[in-house]
Amino acid sequence: MEKKTVTIIAAVVVVAIVVVAAVLVGFGGNGGDDSSGDSEIASQLQIRGNANDDYTIDDKDMEILEDVMAGERSISDYPLADVNNDGNVDETDKQLLQDLIDRKDGTTVYVLCLDVNGEPTTVSCTYPLRDVVPYGTNIQLPTLYANGGQYVAGYFVSSYETAESSISDSAVDLGGSQRQISDAAWKNFTALDANTEGGLGALLVDYSGIAQITDVRAADLEAAEIPMIIYSSADAISEITTVLTLGFLFGGDCETIGVEYAQKSWDIINQIDEAVGGxxxxxxxxxxxxxxxxxxxxxxxxxxxxxxxxxxxxxxxxxxxxxxxxxxxxxxxxxxxxxxxxxxxxxxxxxxxxxxxxxxxxxxxxxxxxxxxxxxxxxxxxxxxxxxxxxxxxxxxxxxxxxxxxxxxxxxxxxxxxxxxxxxxxxxxxxxxxxxxxxxxxxxxxxxxxxxxxxxxxx
Amino acid sequence: MQIRIDNVEFSYTSVPVLNDISLDIDGPAFVSILGPNGVGKSTLIHCINKILQPTSGSVFIDGKDVKETSIKELAKQIGYVPYSANDSFPLTVVDTVMMGRHPHSKWKSLDNDLDVVYDTLKMLGISHLAMRQFNELSAGQHQKVMLARGLVQEPKILLLDEPTSNLDIRHQLDVTKMLKRLSAERGILIIMISHDINIAAKYADNVILMFQGKIFDVGTPSEVITEDNLRTVYGVESRVIDDEGRPHVILRDALPMDERINPSAVMAGIRERRARDRSSESQQVES
Amino acid sequence: MEYEEEGLTRDGLKEEYHHAIARKIILLTVCVLGIVLFVGLLSLSNYEGVGLKETYEIIWNHILGNEYPSKSLFWWADRYIWNTAFPHALAAIIAGAALAICGTMMQSMMVNPLADPYSTGISSGACFGAICAIVVGVSFSSVTGEMGIVTNAFIGAMVPALLIVFLAQRIHMTPATLILLGTAISYFFNSMITYLMVTTDADTLQSAYMWQVGSLDGMSWDSLPIMAVVTVIGSAIVMLLSSKLNVMSLGENSAISLGVDVERFRLLCLVLMAVMTAAIVSFTGIIGFIGLVAPHMVRLVIGSDNRFVAPISMAAGALLLLAADYIAFQFSDIPVGVVMSVIGSPVFFLIILWQTRKAGAIY
Structure with a gap:
């Protein structure tokens, strides 16, 4: 063949490939499922030890903690470096963080959530979280989205049979209702604690239902050392954080799916923001x-x-x-x-x-x-x-x-x-x-x- | 003691019931108030013991204005036997009669009160009814219990509103006789409203005859219970005879209520007949 | 006079009289025992393995200061009994006693066997206050939140009472007038309540309605002191006044003739009853029938002497409410006011029927 022809054919082929590639890529802009985990997960994992306020606990957090201990970074810039919430960053925090990074069983983990008045607070529980009882659709569903249904020991109300079918078969129906935890239901809850080996892991509460946690019941939880983790997760972005955090707490495949859930969610949010946010x-x-x-x-x-x-x-x-x-x-x-x-x-x-x-x-x-x-x-x-x-x-x-x-x-x-x-x-x-x-x-x-x-x- | 009633008037709304009543009642005595229905007898009594407040005028008891006496103070002096009793919350007879001791009651007086109650029940012949329920009694027994209640108050003045209307004739006589005796023995001024003119005539020391909200006549029975008075006040034709110094009324006829009949023609006819009777009587006497 | 029967001697009368008093004391004792039983039953935790015997055991241990191992079943049962069941039972006792004695007072004062503490419109005033707080969030005082509802209800309850007291200075009040005024005030407040309830959403509506119906849920040790103090003082006063109440029930004329200033006394009773009822109702909502039925039940057994009916009706009222509460507890989620009405109405019905067969009047 003549050199000219070969060049032309090569050029055409290249162009064709480029065009095809461009088309393929371009198509993805409006409905393809090629979201390849590009977006940053903007949710902050609500666990103390997450020093860099990202979506997980890893060695990057250890770097920051060591810097704070060495005095190179300030604790006020990285408050979550204070893993055990005692006001300073020392060897205990370092040890705790290492256990968290290793995802070690039995570690005491300090969770950021709300208190009964809706103010931010820290609650400690044991990693990995087991035998939980959720109260409120807005926390019950995120628990299930994090695949936590297997770790639910009891539930107050389940209104959606199919959507909530992943609640463990051995979970106890405590007999509450959408709007109310009756005295009888609370008694069932406490009986569950007595009958659970090691007691219940945590009570997960949706903040909109907080009125049902009366002073008497809060005192019960404190006396029995049952952690109460309160979140307000009705808003989409809060929900992502909750699923992420619960996933981490449940550990194992729950943590994995929590991260995947968050990743996918942020991909979508960013995609929308890019198109119409401006x-x-x-x-x-x-x-x-x-x-x-x-x-x-x-x-x-x-x-x-x-x-x-x-x-x-x-x-x-x-x-x-x-x-x-x-x-x-x-x-x-x-x-x-x-x-x-x-x-x-x-x-x-x-x-x-x-x-x-x-x-x-x-x-x-x-x-x-x-x-x-x-x-x-x-x-x-x-x-x-x-x-x-x-x-x-x-x-x-x-x-x-x-x-x-x-x-x-x-x-x-x-x-x-x-x-x-x-x-x-x-x-x-x-x-x-x-x-x-x-x-x-x-x-x-x-x-x-x-x-x-x-x-x-x-x- | 003395009750002075001074220009007392009373009306419920615009209809006057008592018109300018002035009266002195001296005691102890047994006084009977007579008069047809609606003439203001009960109202007058109620003005004396403050159940009602006169719209004008005053009542003085032994010189003290009743308006300035507290109800509790008054209850220590004046007893009251009502016409009917309330049946909603009946007590035993003893408890009912014990109520009469209320104005005098002190903390520790239970047994003493029981004694007084018992004595009164015995006097009225109803001590065997003591522990019975009040609402299981007959009407006559009711009235005796009411009477007992008034009596245990040990009052200086006792007001009774038709206390014998439901009793049989024996008991009517007996109770009225007893009241007269009590007024003398215990020095009580007893004022009794009665419908039975004859029994009142037989026992009362004084009679107050009321008519159309006013005092028509006051005096001894012989003075007040006359044929003319009875005709005017009660609207009956009668003949009054004397029995052991007391007037006794024999009823003849009632003046017709029927408004179509001409009353003066009737009156004329009645007078004619009586004249005829008297003349036939005197004829009999003569012959 | 000749007697039909053998009369009593003086001493015989005294003996019989004292016997009658003894009977009344026995009734009182029975009621108190019943109360103790029901407190035990209510405390019955339904925790498996904790029966009636164990319940009394737990209570006894708690009094002695013994503790159970933390988070065990008995530990939870102990907490439950002392923090939830006991105040709940005490609230039932206090509320039942207070409402019953108010009913007794009301019935004697009005000379009407069908009167109850709510006849003067207090209940609708209290409801109105509470519902204002629940639905609209309007507070009549500076207190907000849970206590806000209570204070609102109290203020609302006092309005009809004070209105009637104010009117009483100006017009002549008979019992009939009082009750009619109360009914008129009820109508007014009820219409306002209906308006508020109709214009709100389902959730608030349910809370408002639940408040009205009357329940003892959520009673804690905090709510008890006010109720207890008011009840104790109020009932002490009523018992002091009980012989005057006896006199009142003879009818207005007789009462005056026996030395009781009827109008003033009635006002005093009204205010006293309003305060007591308001204090209870603000916390519990409108629990009906106790004020109506308890005095009657007691009178059936011991007659109408208020010196005994007043205190014993307190015991009977407490027992009644405890029993109703226990039944409500079996069917969880039913408020005690509903149970009270369900058992109260046929009981009352039967009382009337049974008595009319025996005698002409209601007793």
Whole structure:
């Protein structure tokens, strides 16, 4: 062959390869599952000894501790170098940290969490954490997402049979309810402690249910030396930290899945942030969050913070009347079907509902209709959202935080984040091997309901 | 002792019940208040022992205005036997009668009170009923218990509102006789509202006849219980005869209530008939 | 006069009278024993292996100061009994006693066997105060949180009472007027309560409703002192006044003639009863029927003499509430107010029926 021809063919082949590669890579930008663990895990593991405030405890933390001991770094910059929370960094801390790095059984680990008043505090327990009792959906699900179901010795209430099926079969039903731990249920809890070899490992409490831990019960826990670890994990980003921390505490494959969970979650969050985080407020999509069908989430609600993570602009930033009416951190029932009528310029209405999975096609249809057209004491939900049907979506609140955020991003920025992409996020979490999603598929979980789906189902 | 009633008036709302009553009652004595229904007899009594407050005027007991006497003080002096008893929370007879000792009760007086109660029950002939439940008694026995309760108060003045209306004739006589004797023996001023004109006439020292919220007549039975008085106040035609120094009323006829009948024509007819009777009587006497 | 039966002698009368008193004391003893039994039953921990005998054993050991090994079953049972069951049982005793004696006083004072401590609108006032705190978060005092609900309820309960006292200076109050006024005030407060409850969300609604129904849950040693002090002082006063209450129940006219200033006495009783009832109800919610039924049950056995009915009804009321609490405890999650109504109404029904067969009146 002539040299010219060979050169041309070589060039074409190279270009072709480059183009193909570019196409392959480019496709990944809008729905591919090639998130290769690029993002930094921005969650801080809530364990003392995590001196560098990253997502794990390793030799990097030991370096910092040694520097602090040597005086080269200051303890006020690296407070978690004080592993045993005694105010200084010394040999004891070093020994403890080494045990933690080695993941040694029986180590006393100091966990950062909340106290009964919601203030940050430190609670000590034994590594690895076993025989726990969770109270509150917002801590029970993260426990299960960290594959901690096998270490649950008892539970106060389990409302979602399929989603919570990973709770150990030998776990004891203590007989509480969603809103209350009765005296009888607490007695069952204490009896469980008496009957558990070595006593219970910890009581995990969701802060929203803290009122049920009365002074008497807190005194019981203290006297019996049962650690109480309190987290407020309703918000997506807090949830990641909780799963990460619980995973670490449970140890072994739980720690692994905790890290994977966090990694994947941050990948999604960063992906969303890259696409829409830089938008000016005028270009952002505004949202109103709802829950329990017709309750509007107040300005400081955790649902709102999740939606903001998804790139949305809270509606109270756009409309002063809304901001004034819905102050607080809980939710308010819509006074009438006209409640939303003054807010017609909102971009999306993100309604949150907890829906168990393990459904078949008929079950999904029924659930869609029941959710969209819910009977609120004689008035259908559709009446409340009249005129907003194209902007209203329901998102399954039991899903991992990042998955919910993904669906929220799809709802608000459909052009950037397609439905397939969001479903793909869910599929990733299923594939990850988290226990609650074990055995589920996109067809057995009702993750997302929009008007199209409703029309499809009722056609 | 003396009860002075000074220009007392009483009305419930705008309807006056007692109109400008002024009266002196001296004791000890056995006084009977007579009059038809609704004439203000009970109201007058209630004004004396502060159950009701007169809308104007005053009542003085031994010179002291009743308004300035506390209810407790008054209870030590004035006893009261009501017309009917409350049945909601019945006690034993003993406990019921013991209530009468309340104004005088001290901490340690239980046995002493029991003695007084027992004596009174015996006097009224109902000591065998002592431990029975009050609401298991007959109406007549009820009244005797009420009477006993008033008596154990050991009062200076005793007010009774128809105390014998449910008793049989034997007991009516016996109780009234006993009251008269008590007023003399113990020096009590007994004021009794009664419907039985004859028994009142037989035993009372003084009679107060009331009519239309006013005092119609006061005096000894012979003075007050006359045919004319009875006709005006009670609206009955009667004949009053003398029995052992006391008037005795024989009822003849009632003045008609029926408003269609012309009363003056009826009155004329009645007078005519009586004139005829008297003339036939005098004829019989003569012949 | 001739007698139909053999009369009693003076001494015979005294003997019989003292016998009657002895009977009453026996009833009191029975009630107290019942209370002790039920305290034991309530403390029954349902911890496996801890039965009634063991429960009394644990209580005895605790009094002696003996301790069990930490975190063992008996250790937990001991904690439970002393920190939860005991104050709970004591609260039941105090509340039952207070409500019963208020009922006794109310019935004598109003000369009405169907009166109870709530007849003057106190209960709806208390509910209103509590629900204001629960639903709206409005506090009538500077206290907030759990105690805020209690103080609100107390203030709310005193409003109808003070209103009636104020009106009593100006108009002539008969028992009928009092009860009618109380009913009118109840209607008013109930309508406000309904408004608040209708406009709130499901959770708050449930808390509000649960408060109303009356329960002894969550009673700790802290809530007891106020209830106890008020009850002790209040009932001591009532017992001192019991002979006057006897006189009141004869009817207004008779009472005046026997030296009792009826209107003033009624006001005094009203205020006393309002304070006692409010003190209890602020902590427990509206537990009905004890004030109504306990005095009747006692009167069935020992008659209507308030000098005995007052203290014994306290014991009976305490026993009744303990029994109801024990039943509620078996079906966990049922508030004691519900159980009280469920057993109270047929009992009351039966009392009325049974008595009407025996005699013409209610007794």
């Amino acid at each position: 938008l000016s407020d005028d270009d952002k999509c505004s949202y109103i969050c709802c829950t329990m069908y017709i309750y509007i989430c107040e300005n400081d609600s955790t649902f709102n913070s999740s939606a903001s993570t998804a790139g949305g602009l809270p509606y109270y930033a756009v409309n002063q009347d809304f901001a004034d009416t819905y102050t607080g951190d809980g939710s308010t029932k819509m006074q009438s079907v006209e409640a939303l009528s003054n807010f017609t310029d909102v971009g999306a209405i993100l309604n949150n509902r907890s829906m168990d999975w393990g459904l078949d096609a008929a079950g999904i249809e029924d659930l869609v209709i029941d959710t969209w057209d819910h009977d609120n004491k004689g008035v259908s939900s559709t009446m409340y959202f009249k005129g907003f049907e194209d902007r209203l979506v329901y998102i399954n609140n039991l899903l991992p935080g990042a998955v919910k955020v993904a669906y929220m991003a799809h709802a608000m920025y459909g052009d950037d984040f397609s439905r397939e992409w969001a479903d793909g996020v869910l599929q990733d979490f299923i594939d990850m091997g988290t226990a609650p999603l074990d055995g589920q598929t996109l067809d057995t979980i009702l993750a997302y309901i929009d008007h199209d789906l409703y029309m499809e189902v009722t056609a």
